[in-house]
Amino acid sequence: MTATTVPEKPNVLSQEFARDPHTYYRIMRDYYPVLHDDVSGYYFVSRYEDVERIYKDSVGFSNENYGFQMEPVIGRTVIQMGGREHSVNRHLVTPALRGNYLNEMLPQVDDLAGEMIDEFRHAGRVDLVEQFTKWFPINVVVKMLDLPRGDLPKFHNWYSSLMAFLSNLTNDPEIHAWGMRTQEEYPAYILPIIAERRRNPGTDLISRLTQAEIDGEQFSDEQIKALIGLLLIAGGETTDKAIASTIKHLLLNPDQxxxxxxxxxxxxxxLVENLRYHPPVQIILRTATAxxxxxxxxxxxxxxxxCVNGAANRDERRFENPDEFDIFRPDLNIRQAFAGSADHIAFALGRHFCVGSLLxxxxxxxxxxxxxxxxxxxxxxxxxxxxxxxxxxxGPERLVxxxxxAA
Structure with a gap:
């Protein structure tokens, strides 16, 4: 009987890994389902069953890691909270992202997309990332907040620095410095606006957050600042990459x-199959409490x-033919795909399932x-x-x- 040769442990920080992670994801699932990286010290978990368990076990695995991932730049947000603090803050923000306000926003989402596409529908050639997906989600967030559209480049720079800071495994000093600039620039911009909306509230999301109340508790200006920073991350780059990737994979599958x-x-x-096949957020961190x-x-x-979402979502132990992009996939429930009971792992699972999934x-x-x-x-x-x-x-850096x- 021939002994099985165990592949070398993947180097998750290598250029080879970055170029083709799915080749290494399979090795991780089969041979290193819990891979300890010596440089970062992180434990990379790649099987669907294990990732699902970690997300749903908020006692054994906390969100304390966001204390060093995000808090230094934008402050403490609902994403890192637990217990009653998390429940109160999530209840305060949920109506704005899943309730009547979202329904009021939806026609404006359609209009914004149409306006942006009108700018290049006569061109015959376009980079959809640079001229659409990179800006569309952040346009929506800026519209929700009723902020000047001319400030879009600022928001894009800030959320790009936040994402870079969030994923800075090698402690790159330039990325750290970029995050620290955002730490100064972003509050100086947004806090005076929050204070003004509290004095003279309108119908925008900032105004609604200043007025939101549960059991006598309201958001402070600092909390709203942090929440808006979270919206810039969750509502910006991730949706950008989800749209671009979905279009790319449809183009690769002409029948679909x-x-x-x-x-x-x-x-x-x-969109749902792409969330499984190529989730925009490939990795989400948690902290073991014991x-x-x-x-x-x-x-x-x-x-x-x-938690390696990109690996878990292609686990053959959970999905049939996981490396095939199939919008008619029978083992993926479309109706549940944007709720906490989703089959795919793209928005996390459990009590910290993404509150902005419907947007x-x-x-x-x-x-x-x-x-x-x-x-x-x-x-x-x-x-x-x-x-x-x-x-x-x-996601794709360009999509030309x-x-x-159009005539």
Whole structure:
């Protein structure tokens, strides 16, 4: 009997890993389901069952890691809270992102997408990342906050610095310095606006947050500042990458692309399958609160655990033919895909399931349907398939397409 050769442990910080993580994800799932990285000290968990367990176990695995990932730049947010503090803060913000206010915003989401697409529908060639997906979600957030559209470059710089700071595994001093600049610039910009909206509230999201109250508790200006910073991250780069990746994978699967063109309702299926196949947030961190065994490895108390969504979502133990992009996949419940009971792992799971998932859903549906309607013969420019980039968040850096210009 021939002995099985165990592959070398993947180096998650290597350039080879960054170029083709899915090759290494399979090695991790099969041979190193809990991989300890010596440089960062993190424990990378890659199997679906293990990642699901970690997200749902808020006692054994906390969000304390956001204390060093985000708090130094934007302050303490609901994403790192636990217990009653988390419950109160989540209840305060949920109506704005999942209630009547969201329903009021949805027509404006559609209008914003249409306005942006109108700027290039006659061009015949466009980089959809640079001219649409990079700006559309942040446009929506700025609209919700009723802030000047001319300040979009500032917001993009701030959320880019936040994402870089969040995923700075190697403690790059330049990334740290970039985050510290945001720490100074962002509060100086937003706190006076919050104070003014508290004095003279309108109907925008900032005003609503200043007035929100549960059991006599309200958000402070500092809390609102931090929450808006979280919206910039959760509502910016992640939705940007989800839309760009979905379009890319539809273009790579012409039969499915044609199906979505014929039935725009299938845009939801495409978005959900992309969340499974290529989640924009590939890795989310948690902190072990005690010594805990996962897949035969003891993770020491206080250790940072990296839940690898990108690996878990392609675990053949959970999904059939996981490396195939299939918008008609029978083992993925579309109805539950934007709720805490989702089959895929893209928004996390459990009590910290992404509260902005329904906004992301509408943005994705709107973007996909309007782009395909405006560019019915959309194709990769020069036949070139764009590369994906990123470790924590991942998606195409560019998405240059060609199409017949609108008459």
């Amino acid at each position: 692309l044609e199906a979505v063109k014929k039935d725009p309702a299938l845009a939801t299926n495409a 010594d805990i065994e996962v897949s035969g490895t003891t993770i020491p108390a206080g250790s940072v655990v990296a 992301a859903k509408r943005e994705g549906e709107t973007a996909i349907t309007q782009i395909l309607a405006a560019m019915p013969d959309i194709r990769f420019a020069d036949g070139a398939v764009p590369d994906d980039v990123g470790l924590f968040t991942r 397409v060609e199409f017949t210009p």
